Amino acid sequence: MTAKIIAVANQKGGTGKTTLAMTLSGTLGRRGHRVLVVDADPQGSATRWAASAPDSTPFPAAVSGLSAAGAKVHREVKKYVEDYDFIVIDCPPAADSPVPMSALMIADLALVPVIPSPPDLWAAVGIRQVIANVRESINENLDARLVANMCQTNTEVAREALEVMQDFGIPVAQTKLHHRTAYRQAAAFGGTVHALGSKAAGAIVEIDEFTDEVLALIATSRVTAVATTILTEETNHGPTVDA
Template sequence: MRASIIAVVNQKGGAGKTTLAMLLAGSLGDRGKRVLVADADSQTTAVHWAGMGAGFPAVVEDCSAEEGKLHKALRKREADFDYIVIDSPPAAAAPVTASALRIAHLALVPVIPSPLDLWASVRIREAINLARERNPALLARLVVNQMQPNTLLTREVLGMLPQFGIPLMEASLKARIAYRECAALGSSIRNLGSRGALAALEVDALRREVETLLQGR
């Protein structure tokens, strides 16, 4: 079976692409899956994360030089992994984003519940629709990141999401120091032990939902 490929994309900088990609990859790796994180962002934040020393449970490689040829480079790796998670730069129109969306089975779009972030995310919806001309089976989901439940703004923004044209995942990530700690340590969420227990539940729910989405492919 060839790898399931997940592209984490958004036009908006700082929406949580790297955080989502690494938490998901770490959770899959902790469950014994063979995971490659293809860091397609020249900031190489995912590579830095994995290099912090705690022993990240996935292979994390700098693929930023591949640019528009990323899909070709990843085709050669598909047989070696169960999952390939692509972390992309904040650039919907970049050749590397188009290349990631061309090969992906699932596009995940992290969004912070703020109107500014939603406006900026419209470009990624266009990029996903364009990618479907060549990759018609491409699934796409919004993932709410830095969720602050029970605020009026969050409720209003969440109310706007159904009109966005990309379905929303049930799982979401709250704003938590534990996620920043994982980056500082170079680890997955499991490494934080009981300190990260609530965060680990959130990441587990996200992983399970992603696995279910990709089951039928």
């Protein structure tokens, strides 16, 4: 099976890209899927997350550091598409980095984690533009979701921001991820929130629901075939995209 490709992107740092990429990948891996996380951020947070796992319980997905590939990340990823069921690309935060564009060219789904607050939503305008450009030029079937992360739904500002998110131009994922210590703990021990058991019941329920939602979204995606054709042509006739 050719891997479905999910790019986690937002030019703002600290919105939860790595947390989302690792938690989603780990959850898919725990369910028996073959998953590769592509760590496309030179900060290497995804790589460190997996490296924190003890030998006895390795992180349930492979992680490969490909940040050096820069604008050619799509070509590197292409080499792995027949070996995995899912490839999740953790993009760097820099607005001017060519990596998100390269990742989105071959992605079935873009996930944009956003903290529900006005400045965080304004900061996501850049990635919305990149998604629009990629759809226009090369990957018209690219699907995308804003993911409300670190939600504190009991605050008025968060409630208002969640409402404003609905009009942002990228649909909002139904499942919201709340601000929970369990996500930080999972990074520290190199696993997913599932390992924390009943202490992390809320996090486990929401990440399982989120994973189900992602699986339903990409079940019918046709993007990989389109992108693979583009990339094959690119290989045969030289680069057609410089981004």
